Amino acid sequence: MVVCKATGVSKRYGEVVALDNMNFSLQESEIHYLVGVNGCGKSTLCKIIAGVVAPDAGELEIEGVPVSLMSPNEAKRRGIAVVYQELSLIPQLSIEENIMLGIEPREKSLGLVDRKASTETALHYLGYFKNVLPLDEEYVKQTVADLPIDEQQIVEIAKALARKPKIIIFDEATASLHKQQVDAFFSILRELKSVGVSTIVISHKMEEITEIGDRVTIMRSGKLVNTVAVKDVTGDQVIHMMVGDKELLERKRAHMDFKDVETVFQVNGLTGKRIRDVSFHLKKGEILGLGGLQGQGQTEVLLALFGSIPFEAQSVELGGKPVDLSTTVKAMDHSLAYISGDRKKAGVFSERPIFENIIISSLIKFNRKVFSRKRMNEEILPLLSQIRTTFGKLSDPANSLSGGNQQKIVIGRWLMTKPAILLLDDSMKGIDVGATKEFYDIMHTLCDAGMSVIWHSSEDLELLNNTDRVLVFDSGQIVDELVGERLNEVELYRAALDSRKKHIAVE
Amino acid sequence: MKNSSLTLRKVRLGFRNPTVIALFLCFLILLIGNLVSPGFASFGLIVNILVVASFVGLVSGGQFLIILGGGNGLDLSVGRFVTLGAIIGGVVSQKQDSKLILALLAVMVATFLLGLVNGVGVTHFRIPPLVMTMSMSIVIIAIIRFITGGIGVPGASKLLQKIITGKVLGIPGILYIWILFAVFLHYLMNNTTFGVKLMAMGTNDYAARLAGVKVKRLRTLLYGFSGMIAGITGFLYLGYLSSVYNISLGDKFTLISVIAVVVGGTSLGGGKGTYIGVAIGAFLLQLMESFLVTIRIDQSMRQVLFGTILLVIIFMYGREQKMQN
16 A cells, blocks of 8 residues: 655755656655665655645545645644654653653543653654663753763654654654664664655665665656566665766775875874774875774864864874964864764854855865855855765755765865864764765875875775775774774674773673 | 836845944844934934944954954953043043153054964963953953043043044044045055954854964954054043043943944854944944933943844844855
8 A cells, every 4th residue: 555655746945946747656664765865855855755845746545545735734743753863852851751742641530741650752762772872761861961972862763753654754863873782773773664664765875775675766856767576676776866967986995005105193192081002003095994882982082183172192293393283273274174964053154054064174274264255155156066076056055955965065165174083983974975975086186196084984885895905993092903804894893893892801 | 017026125234234234233222212312313312323333443443354364363352442542531641631642652552562472372362352352451450540540631632532522524533534444444454464364264264374374463453453442432531521421431341342243244153244344233233322311211221232132133143154054
């Protein structure tokens, strides 16, 4: 049975065509992946199904009933729930309060919130993640603002589940989850499927689709490319359909020998919050990966080096000379640049124009007090086209762009500072395959010209395919170093998990 | 057909822009005022209203910077800074034209430093801006009492009066100062690194820090600037009043500067707004005051109305924010 059907749906935002005569249908109890490069209209389609956006043309049927001008509330009543990539939690409330918001169980006598039942229900829906969360009553009383981003995402998922939806849409819900959490997420999808719930999942991760998807719909430029059964296609074919005739994301960085290359950056005994005695060196032109399981101190190392969190170190040397990296501005003066993947919190100035978003850091670094807009535009425009950013006008606010393009603005901001050492913190999160590949190319070109990169990524393959060396982290320490032939997933996981066993043995 | 619908769309969008609404209200009041009392919209009267509005506009400039800078920034000591500026100006210049520059410098240094104290309290000691600047108001009134010792303060020198009220092409000097100030702020916000940093900080504190903005330092400076701008305005105000009639002469500026900033479309959350909007806001408020006086509404009622307007605007603003989200 078809539970949701969109026929000939179109939507424009000003000059931009987000959806163009799009057709889509969702079967009962199927896991339907929706893929396409950033800005192809996936999110818009989901927003139309969720009643958040009204289509300009076309028809929408929910369970065979035509609906027009559906409000978000009506969509909720019809059993549609959405888990957005941009979280909709209330940071000041606790986990439990967020999950139960608006559906609090009442006690019979006075109609007050039944705290006990509420806690139980919240724990029930979080239960899928019992292997990856320290679940107990204390845990759900924590304020959401204090949680790391991946746990917030889990709360968001539990919140949607608690509303017992018939159709549930996950808009890149796994982007910030690590491997074990994704596994737990999959078990949810399977269970939802078994009770007849239909799911639409937006994701950039190919291996997820082949692992769990029933059907996949591929979109490009607001149009339907194809809807196919997952078992009938390979990941490569899907990527082909997504990007059209562009090259595929396969190129592996050639193994280079950095033995005789000068060391540009040397860190000894770096210690701080979640960092324990980290020492490493970085060669000129080298791409150094920081890998391992998520949240093992990789991000903290990058933030410390960028002067954003306090640290102690025996020595930090740049080009053989000791340097002071205790503040961000000092780090910038030494030509370091840090690009976070958490664009909403640490990247874009969403209501400010694209123009200001891009120029800010180079103005600061090159100590320019005043500027001419015209002259800045001459610098910005070639850069933006180099990283293939789609935008209307430079004066448009950054939040008028799709998520991936917003991230490109942040990348552009830092490339403009002409960094010598680029610190990447999952910077490609949420960017489409085509753009990611272009960014790799740019990075490799810059590295050939002498820039060095320290790169943390939650995408293991991304890291292994594009770096020269990977340091494996566990509990804030470096536990292994992968080079040459050892740069593969097996070695990476072996290192990350083996060290874990060792810890257990010692304790 | 397509064109006309596009224009209509633009008009509709325009009416969601607070600055456009404020401008529209200005015309509406002038129109109604002129109907109720012919001559209300005459050139002479508008210039008079603009002169009064200019002082509000100047003080609001500092308030504007602080509010833009985010972090719940607010300066409730600007009114007292105005008084302090007028008093230091009067005391130092002693009605002598030759000491005018010296007096201006004294005002600038004193008010800038006191403003910095506000800033340090807010950024380094994490005192909420509301509490910090209110406390500063009390400190300043004490300083004022200390300076004056309860005795009268010398008034403005001839030159100062001439600069403020003397007319060129039928327009008093203070309006030229205001225009220069507006052009300067506009340039500051649109073509300087300071402006970009300020807006970034107001939009997203953490991201601004990671982009290389020294957030604490910049925010501290803003309070210094706000104090100084209010102090200079007080000095200029002395030229307009020609004497310090009492030590609460600046008090009214505190609240009205906040209203002008908000009416002009600046987001209280920071990171969004233009000084042109603030200037229009300042004009609108004076226009309303004049109109209410014209139709004989007494002072207490006028204050009730101003308070209500502020609430309505903040309410509307909150709604708009929600709609955007």
